[in-house]
Amino acid sequence: MSCQHQPCCPTSDASDREAARPVAHRPEQGWSLLCNGLLLFDDTGELLPDGQVVGPHRPGPAVPATSGSSQ
Template sequence: MCQHRPECPSADSPDREAAVPVARHPEQGWSLLCNGVLLFEDTGELLPDGRVIAPRRTLLVAA
């Protein structure tokens, strides 16, 4: 459970990525957030219940 004040968003919350990182491994491309979410540098996520959130891609359009 989160010990931060204010409390970090839960893993089910839409703003779950705002939780405090408790472990960072930039050389491996991931961070573990206080709420149990594994956040990958490509914006993909692995939630504590095993669900996968696909990376968000930006579409570049030529002008």
């Protein structure tokens, strides 16, 4: 796939690849196809154009900071 957007979207091997624009979106099936060929799933998993699978990578729950001093 070749991006026709200006400025061009990130490639599928770029660290910000999820910032590419969607060209197909199927919310009822839980996925979007981005213009760089990345298949992005609602659970944040990815299927790269070369068939490589990237597991879901949602951020974990926030851990509250502890207060006080150790004595």
